[in-house]
Amino acid sequence: MADAAGTALDQDCSFFELDFVDAVGARRQESLTTCWNVAFESVDPVRSFRWAKGQKHFPGWWWSATSARHVGYESWLERDRAMLLDFDREVAGFASQPFWLHWQDTKRWRRHAPDFFARNRDGAGGVVDVRADDRIEVRDAEAFKVMAEACAEVGRAFRRVGVADPVLAANVRWLSRYRHPRNGARQDIAEALLAIFSEPTPLFVGAETVGDRIAVLPVLFHLLWQQRLVTDLTRAPLSAAATALLVQYGRGRHSADRSEGLGEQDPRENTADKSAQDILMLFSMIPGEAVDEELIGSNPCRNGPTPPPTKRTRRPGG
Numbered sequence: 001m002a003d004a005a006g007t008a009l010d011q012d013c014s015f016f017e018l019d020f021v022d023a024v025g026a027r028r029q030e031s032l033t034t035c036w037n038v039a040f041e042s043v044d045p046v047r048s049f050r051w052a053k054g055q056k057h058f059p060g061w062w063w064s065a066t067s068a069r070h071v072g073y074e075s076w077l078e079r080d081r082a083m084l085l086d087f088d089r090e091v092a093g094f095a096s097q098p099f100w101l102h103w104q105d106t107k108r109w110r111r112h113a114p115d116f117f118a119r120n121r122d123g124a125g126g127v128v129d130v131r132a133d134d135r136i137e138v139r140d141a142e143a144f145k146v147m148a149e150a151c152a153e154v155g156r157a158f159r160r161v162g163v164a165d166p167v168l169a170a171n172v173r174w175l176s177r178y179r180h181p182r183n184g185a186r187q188d189i190a191e192a193l194l195a196i197f198s199e200p201t202p203l204f205v206g207a208e209t210v211g212d213r214i215a216v217l218p219v220l221f222h223l224l225w226q227q228r229l230v231t232d233l234t235r236a237p238l239s240a241a242a243t244a245l246l247v248q249y250g251r252g253r254h255s256a257d258r259s260e261g262l263g264e265q266d267p268r269e270n271t272a273d274k275s276a277q278d279i280l281m282l283f284s285m286i287p288g289e290a291v292d293e294e295l296i297g298s299n300p301c302r303n304g305p306t307p308p309p310t311k312r313t314r315r316p317g318g
Helices: 076-087 138-153 166-176 187-196 203-210 213-226 274-281
Strands: 016-021 027-031 060-064 069-073 091-096 100-104 109-112 116-120 125-130 157-161 243-246
Touching: 060 076, 069 076, 069 091, 076 091, 076 116, 076 125, 076 166, 100 138, 109 138, 125 138, 138 157, 166 213, 187 203, 187 213, 203 213, 203 243
Parallel strands: 125 157
Antiparallel strands: 016 027, 016 100, 060 069, 091 116, 100 109, 116 125
8 A cells, every 4th residue: 555645634624433334234433533443444335336227337346356255346447446456465455435434624514435445464554545537526636635634644544546557457357357266276287387487488388388278377367366476567468478477575566556577578479479469368357348448359269250149039938
């Protein structure tokens, strides 16, 4: 998490209260200074996530490999940030909409529910609000300022983040498809890959050295998600020739905002086989997103053209 942001409390904000759901499901509202040690990374959201026909945003649930629980999001922008928090090796747990912050300005009481609370492995905690730079209204800016002040009052961090780096987000989104522990179940393959990548090695070269790519690649991508192996995720989309390296210091040090890739780019990356690049670019958690973003035009897992979709017909009486 970044260093705490914020300034001394304005006179207009004389005190803060938090409204949250505790570990036993009871609703509580207390002074900020008396409840800030609550494990907000494990609480339920204080408001529900709504789905309605025709709505412009896309809410959903992200399964967190870090905490083995679902975390809600209200947009794809928030989904990407949840994904990056899940990918951050320094984060021990996080929750969405963890509490309402209540404060009084010069006219009335106001409240704001931040998008995420995250707990680091060293015990430090902080608040993350997600809003694109060009979509911050006056009331949003006021709420973010007050949230930063409230966090500073109790020595916690606050970050307002926007759109994630598109290359980093695309690469981590692809790796996230392999975040579930089942993809690392083959310990024999994992150990062989860790031995191969003790020296910088192109992804597919290392995978084919161990065995059949169909069996090996899920384990390889799982190791990259865990950051036991690392590669540069910020320079270019992952490809067959991207170089990965075993992490010698025990665990990865990628942050939620940028990736410190330790493996050098392979000079052949730009000339890698197009079908292999397409397989690695098929990163979306939602079918069709890769097509929508014009990353693929046909199924890269087939050598031939994609057949036209089969027209569904309703059975009589169905």
